[in-house]
Amino acid sequence: MDYQAKKISPLQHLVILAVALGGIWIAVKDFSLTREANANSTQADQIVISQPYEPITPIPLNLDLDPLKVELGEKLYQDPRLSHDNSISCASCHDLNKGGTDQVKYSTGINDALGGINSPTTYNSGFNFVQFWDGRAETLEAQAHGPVHNPVEMGSHWSEVIPKLKQVPYYRDSFVKLYPDGLTGDTIVDAIAVYERSLYTPNARFDQFLRGDRSALTKEEQEGYRLFKEYGCIGCHQGINIGGNMYQTLGVMDDYFVHRDVVEADLGRYNVTKRDWNLYQFKVPTLRNIALTFPYLHDGSAETLEDVLKVMWNSQLGRELREEEARLIVTFLKTLTGEYRGMKL
Ligand code: HEC
Numbered sequence: 001m002d003y004q005a006k007k008i009s010p011l012q013h014l015v016i017l018a019v020a021l022g023g024i025w026i027a028v029k030d031f032s033l034t035r036e037a038n039a040n041s042t043q044a045d046q047i048v049i050s051q052p053y054e055p056i057t058p059i060p061l062n063l064d065l066d067p068l069k070v071e072l073g074e075k076l077y078q079d080p081r082l083s084h085d086n087s088i089s090c091a092s093c094h095d096l097n098k099g100g101t102d103q104v105k106y107s108t109g110i111n112d113a114l115g116g117i118n119s120p121t122t123y124n125s126g127f128n129f130v131q132f133w134d135g136r137a138e139t140l141e142a143q144a145h146g147p148v149h150n151p152v153e154m155g156s157h158w159s160e161v162i163p164k165l166k167q168v169p170y171y172r173d174s175f176v177k178l179y180p181d182g183l184t185g186d187t188i189v190d191a192i193a194v195y196e197r198s199l200y201t202p203n204a205r206f207d208q209f210l211r212g213d214r215s216a217l218t219k220e221e222q223e224g225y226r227l228f229k230e231y232g233c234i235g236c237h238q239g240i241n242i243g244g245n246m247y248q249t250l251g252v253m254d255d256y257f258v259h260r261d262v263v264e265a266d267l268g269r270y271n272v273t274k275r276d277w278n279l280y281q282f283k284v285p286t287l288r289n290i291a292l293t294f295p296y297l298h299d300g301s302a303e304t305l306e307d308v309l310k311v312m313w314n315s316q317l318g319r320e321l322r323e324e325e326a327r328l329i330v331t332f333l334k335t336l337t338g339e340y341r342g343m344k345l
C-alpha cells in the first residue's frame, strides 16, 4: 500500500514536466538576456532593457551634444554676471554638488530675496515634458529666460547682461564662432539649454538592474520596486525620468491644504491656465537622484523621504502608511542615484 501511495499518477507527471520546462525556459531567457546585456555593455550609447515591459527606461549612457556649446553653457551656468549685482548664478540654486538643487526649502536670490517655491533639480531636466512645477515653460530654452528676469532670482535683463559678457574674450570669441547671430539673449539660453541637456545622470544601480544585471539591486531594493509598482506610485512616476511626463493634482485623495493657508504657488497649473480643473496640479517631479534633492514637494515642506511618503500615501493614494513598506520603498528610491560624467553623484 505504501508503495502504491507514493506512485506518481500520469497527471502528476504532466505537472512536474510542465514545471521543469517552465524553469528551463526562465533560466534560458535569463541567461540570454544577461548575455545580451553584457555583449552590449561596451556599446555605450545603446540601450538594452532586459525587461521590455518595464514602465521605467534607463537613461542612455551617452548623448550626442555639441561639446563646444556644452562648455560655453557650463561657463554661463556658473557665471554670476547673469544676475543684476553679479552675486547669483544658476548654480547658486541648482548646485551640481547638491543634486542639482540648493537643498533648502526656498531659494535666496539677489538682495537676499526669498523665493516662494522649492528649487527643482536641473539634472535630467532635458527629459521633462515641460519645465517648472506648473509647466509654464515648454522648453529649457524658454525656461532659461525666466530666472535672469525674475526679480527674486537674478533680477536682471539681457540688455544689462550682454554688455557684461562682451567684456570677456572667451564669450566674445565663442559666441561668434558657434552662432551666426553672435551674443544675444537667445543664443545665451541656447548654450545654457544644451549644457542642461548634458546634465543627464545614467548608470544608477536601478538602471543597471533594468539593463539586465539582477545583482545590481539587493532583494530588499527589488521588493521596494515591486511595492512601488503595486501601490501605484508608478502610475504617476514613470518613464525615463520616473516623473516629468504628466501633471497631477496634489491631493487627489484628500485635501493636502487643510492644515495651512493656500498661497499663490500652491495653485500650480491653474496659475498658467486659470482653469478650475488645473487647481493644485503640478508636473509630477522626477525621482532620479531623489536621495539628494531634499527638502521635497513644491513647498519644500517634507524634509525626508519618509515625510514625503506619508503625503503620497494619504494624499495621492488614499491609504494609511505602512511603516515596513515605506521603508522598503525608500530603500528602492535610494538606488536611483546616477552618475554625472562618470562619477557617482
Ligand atoms: C534664486 C534661485 C534660482 C536661480 C538663480 C535659478 N533658479 Fe532655476 N529654479 C529655481 C526655482 C525656485 C525653480 C522652480 C520655480 C517654479 O517652478 O515656479 C527653478 C526652476 C528651474 C528649472 C525647471 C526644472 C523643472 O524640473 O521644472 C530649470 C531647468 C532651471 N530652474 C534652470 C535654471 C537656470 C538655467 C538658471 C540660470 C539662468 C536658473 N535656473 C537660476 C531657482 C533658481
Ligand code: HEC
Pocket: 228, 231, 232, 233, 234, 235, 236, 237, 247, 248, 249, 250, 252, 282, 283, 284, 285, 286, 287, 290, 293, 295, 296, 297, 298, 299, 305, 308, 309, 312, 313, 316, 317, 329
Ligand atoms: C496621483 C499621482 C501620484 C502618485 C500615485 C504618487 N505621486 Fe509622488 N508625487 C506626485 C506629485 C504631483 C508630486 C509633487 C507634489 C508637490 O510637490 O506639490 C509628487 C512628489 C513626490 C516626491 C517628492 C519629489 C520632489 O522632488 O519633491 C516623491 C519622493 C514621491 N512623489 C514619491 C512617490 C511614491 C513613493 C509614491 C507611491 C507611494 C508616489 N509618489 C505616488 C504625484 C503622485
